[in-house]
Amino acid sequence: MKQNHSVKIRFLSFLLLLFSLLILCSCSDSGELCSETPTEPQKDILNVHFLDVGQGDSIFIELPDEKTMLIDAGENYHGEGIKNYIGDCGYSRIDYLVATHPHADHIGSMAYIVRNMDIGSVYMPKAAANTKTYEKLLESISDKGLxxxxxxAGLTIAEESDYTINVVAPVTIDEDNLNNSSAVIKLIYKNNTFLFTGDAEKEELETITADISADVLKVGHHGSTTSTTEEFLDEVKPTYAVISAGEDNSYGHPHKETLDLLEExxxxxxxxxIDKTVVFSSDGKTISxxxxxxxxxKAG
Ligand SMILES: [Zn+2]
Structure with missing residues (x-):
């Protein structure tokens, strides 16, 4: 009997351990995201998709009124993949298209998106790059009559009854360092706030005067130590941080110092x-x- 009892206890502890491991690994135990079958857009739910585009940024946002926003579009081989992902979510239109700054890992596929999707408004900082990628993007925009x-800073992209989208930076343009001309966007949906920093580094982040407290922070410049400081995190006070970086990238992003500050x-x-595409959903009160x-x- 006694032996039986201890076997039972051991089995129960094993189950408990298995259960806790499952909870700990909840992020790799993914649910259905945007699957092959197009999903119906959901009203009153905000979905923010941090797309895994390797070393680069691309964030697709389903707004609570079924409008959409795309912040950046990764390198030039991701256009079709980004368009298909958005299509699988049930959309063919981007209402608000934002290029945070004219570097290839952010605007690489944006010309493709402009040419192949229905586009509402386009937002870019007044910072030009002397590159083919940038020229192609401007060309695609003018060809479409956009x-x-x-x-x-100070620009309002959208102001609806339950959500607002504001630009909080750049305050000034830094022609010598395009990262520091990044458009920094704050999205508020009822009680939940998201802050998207592009590749803004500490010099730019220090110039922001708007309230930048947020539940979710898109960490600046792929987690580089040149962007995130203790003072900045003190102002944002994020509960969640998302770092968009490529596996084994040559820059060593995200830097250990940044991860340490976020862990602190x-x-x-x-x-x-690590987590691949990360999707935050908010009903305006809670975030999952x-x-x-x-x-x-990677394709065309
Ligand atoms: Zn970048």
Whole structure:
């Protein structure tokens, strides 16, 4: 009897351990994200998809009124993958398209998106790059008869009854360091706030005067130590941090110093190099997170 009892206890502890492991690994135990079958857009739910585009940024946002926003579009081989992902979510239109700054890992596929999707308004900082990628993007915008609105601190992109999208930086343009001309966007949906920093480094982040407290922070410049400081995190006070970086990238992003700072404030960290595409959902009160197996496929 006694032996039986201890076997039972051992079995129960094993089950308990298995259960706790499952909870701990909840991010790799992904639910259905945007699957092959197009899903119906959901009203009153905000979904923020941090797409795994390797070393680069691309964030697709389903707004609570079924409008959409795309912040950046990764390198030039991700266009089709990004378009397909958005299509699988049930959309063919981007209402608000934002290029945070004209570096290839952010605007690489944006010309493809402009040419192949229905586009509402386009926002870019007044910072030009002398590159083919940038020229191609401007060409695609003018070919479609679209105009670029200058993204700068104080600009309101959307102001609806239950959500607002504001640009809080750049305050000034830094022609010598395009990272420091990044459009920094704050999205508020009822009680939940998201802050998207592009590749803004500490010099730019220090110039922000707006309230930047947020539940979810898209960590600046792929987790580089040149961006995140203790003072900045003190202002944002994020519960969740997302780092968009490529596996084994040559820059060593995210830097250990950045991860240490985020851990010090008990921030829950998600990384596209580890968690792949990360999706935050908010009903305006609570936030839930899902991580996907899904990476954006490289193609045209
Ligand atoms: Zn970048």
């Amino acid at each position: 105009r670029v609105t200058s993204a700068k 404030i008990n921030c829950k960290i998600y990384r596209t190099d 997170v899902k991580c996907g197996e899904q990476s954006i496929k």
